[in-house]
Amino acid sequence: MITSKELRKKYIEFFKERGHSEIPSASLVPENDPTVLFTTAGMHPLVPYLLGELHSEGKRLVSVQKCVRTGDIDDVGDSTHNTFFEMLGNWSLGDYFKDDSIRWSWEFLTDEKWLGIDPEKIKVTVFEGDVDAPRDKESVKVWQECFEKLGVSAEVFDKEKKNNEDARIFPLPKEDNWWGPAGLTGPCGPDTEIFIDLGKSVNFESCPNAENCRPGCNCGRYIEIWNNVFMEYYKTAEGKYVLSRQKNVDTGMGMERTLAILNDFDNVYETDVLAPIVAQVKTLSHCHCEGEARSNPVTTCKESDDGILSPTAQNDNVETKSIKIIADHIRTSVFMISDGVFPSNLDRGYILRRLLRRAIRHGNLLKMPNGFLFPLAETVIEIYKEFYPELENNKDKILDEIKKEEEKFEKTIKKGLKEFEEMINLYKQRNLEAGLSNIDDIFISGEDVFYFFSTFGLPLEMTIELVKEKSNPINLEETKKQFNEEFKKHQTLSRTASAGKFKGGLADASEETTRLHTAAHLLLESLRRVLGEHVFQKGSNITAERLRFDYSHADKLTDEEKQKVEEMVSEQIQKKLPVSFEEMNLEEAKKIGAMGVFESKYGEKVKVYTIGKNDDIFSKEICGGPHIKNTSELGKFRIKKEQSSSAGVRRIKAVLE
Ligand code: SER
DSSP: OOOHHHHHHHHHHHHHHTTOEEEOOOOSSOSSSSSOSSOOSTTGGGHHHHTTOOOTTOSEEEEEEEEEOGGGGGGBTBSSOOSEEEEEEEEEESSOOHHHHHHHHHHHHHOTTTTOOOGGGEEEEEEOOOSSSOOOHHHHHHHHHHHHHTTOOOEEOOTTOSOOTTEEEEEEOHHHHEEOOSSSSEEEEEEEEEEEEOOTTTTTTTOTTGGGOOBTBTTSSEEEEEEEEEEEEEEOTTSOEEEEEEEEEEEEEEHHHHHHHHTTOSSGGGSTTTHHHHHHHHHHHTOOEETTEESSOOGGGTOOTTSSSOOSSOSHHHHHHHHHHHHHHHHHHHHHHHTTOOOOSSHHHHHHHHHHHHHHHHHHHTTOOTTTHHHHHHHHHHHHTTTOTHHHHTHHHHHHHHHHHHHHIIIIIHHHHHHHHHHHHHHHHHHHHTTOSOTTEEOOOHHHHHHHHHHHOOOHHHHHHHHHHHSEEOOHHHHHHHHHHHHHHHHHHHHHSOTTTTOTHHHHSOHHHHHHHHHHHHHHHHHHHHHOTTOOEEEEEEOSSOEEEEEEOSSOOOHHHHHHHHHHHHHHHHTTOBEEEEEEEHHHHHHTTOBOOOSOOTTOEEEEEEEEETTEEEEEEEOOOOOOSBGGGSOOEEEEEEEEEETTEEEEEEEEO
C-alpha cells in the first residue's frame, strides 16, 4: 500500500530533482485573488507570477495545495468527488513547456522508481482546436512518443472512423480541454488531461454513452488524475484570446484519486486520509455497512423510530452515501475553520454552515449520537496534523465552532425537520383528497422553504434535498426563485420591523452586512471607472460595521480620486437604482460582461446581480448575493481609510452612515 505521506513525498522529490522549489500550501481563503470564495487549484495563489511577476523561489515550483470545490457537492458520495482535496502541482513560470511537462508526467506515472502505473491503463485528452486557438499538435506528438517508447500503440481518436477501440489520445473541445482564465480575463490555454481507464468491466454496461464512452465520460470507467495546462494565451476584456508573452505550465494532480488508483481501491474513501473517518462514522452509528453489501446488517442504520429522518429509498446505497457525505463534509469543515472561516449565512460562512448541517442531517439518518461531529473532527486533525500543523494549532477554535453548530442544530433544526415532515404529509394528503394519481408529486412553495430557513435555519439546498427524498418535487426552479424573492422581501421588511423579530436565519445575514455587500459592488465599479479597467476585486471582508475591500492597483489613491469614487457611489445611491439578479450560465454571464470570478465550471448556473436598469445600468457582477433591493436603502457611503494591502494591491475600509 502507498500512503498519502509517501505519495506527497515522491511527488515533491521527483520535481525537486528536476529543479523545482517546493512552496507551501496557501490558505483555503484566497488572499489576493479576485472574489473566488475558496482556493480551488494550486494555481490560484500563483496568478501574479503566471502574469509575469518574479517569484522569489524561481521559475520552477512544486506544491501540495489544499483545495475546496463546492461546485461538486452534489457528486459527493460517488467514488471520486470530494469537496476538499489536495492537489499536487508543478509549475513552469516562463521556463519549460509542453515537451518537458508531458515527458515528466509520463515518467512519474509509469516509471517503476516512481508510481509504476501500467502504461496500458493510461489514456489522455488534448485540445482539438477551434476559432480561438489551433489544435494542440505538439502535445499529441509528445504523447505518441511517450507511449510508443514503452511499446504501447497511441492512436488518435478519429470521429469519422467507426472502430476507435485502440484510440489512446482524444482531441476534445474547449469545454473539456481548456483551462481558465480564473477570472473573466487572464492567463489561459489548452490542457492535456490524463485518465486511468478502469476497463470495460466497470460501469460500462450501464454507461448510457456505451458507444462513445471515452475519457471525460462520467460513467466511472475513466478517472482523471492529472491535468497539465499550457498557459500560452491571455483572454482580454473583449473576449479575445491573444498569445501571451510568458508561456507557463500549470499542472494539478488529484491526490486522493491517485492514491485510490495506486492502491486498487474502489473509491477515495478507502485511502488513508479518509478511511479512519469512515471507520469512525461506522463505529459511532453501530453501522457495519461494508461497501455495497452489508456483512452484518444492523437495522438501526436504516430505521428511525420517529419516522422523521429515514430516507425514502432505504437501502445500502443510501447508508453508504450518507457515510461518505459525513466523512467528506467534516474534513472540509475542519480545514475551512482552521483557515478562518466561521459558520454564517453569507458567502464562505454559508457554505461551511451548509456542509456542517448537511453532515449532521446525514448523521441523523444513520442514527448517530448527538454531537458526533466533534470526535470526527478530532480524527481529521489527527490524520493531517503532521503535514498541516495549522490544524493542531487551531484545534480549540475548530472544535469549539463545530460544537456550537451542533448545539444550534440540536436546538432548532431537529424541530424544523419534524415540522417539515408534517408539511410534506399534508401536501400528500391534499393530493390524495384531490384524487391525484401520484400523491408524491408536490410543489413546495418558496415561501414554505423560506419559513423553514428563517425559523429553523434549514439551508435552502438542504430543504430541497429533503423534498427530493420524501416526494417527487415539481418545478424546483420556481421554488428557488420564489425563495430568493422571499429572502429579499424579508430583508427589506426586517429593517422596519422591531428588533429581534426576524431572528433565526436572517439574524446572521444581518441587514448591515447585506447593505455593505451591495455597496461593495458600487465601489468596485466606481474604482474601475475612476482608476481604469486594471482594477479587480482581490478580496473583501464585511462585518456589520464596515466593508474592507482589496483591489488591484499600484498606487495610493490621491485625494481627488478618493473624492471621485465616493461621489460616484453616492450618486448611484441618490439615483435609487433597483438591484436585481438573473440566473444564467457562465458563458452567458461572460457575454454580457458581468464582473467576477467563480468556482463553477462551464455550463453551471451563476447569479448575475445588476444595479440599475434599462439604459442606466451601473454594474453587473457575478455573485451569490444576497443584496438589498434598491440603492436608496444604503444611506451615506464614506471611505474611512485607504492603504496598501500587499504588492500591487490596495485596501479600502468604508462604511455606510
Ligand atoms: N489549474 C488546473 C486544474 O485545476 C491544473 O492545476 O485542473
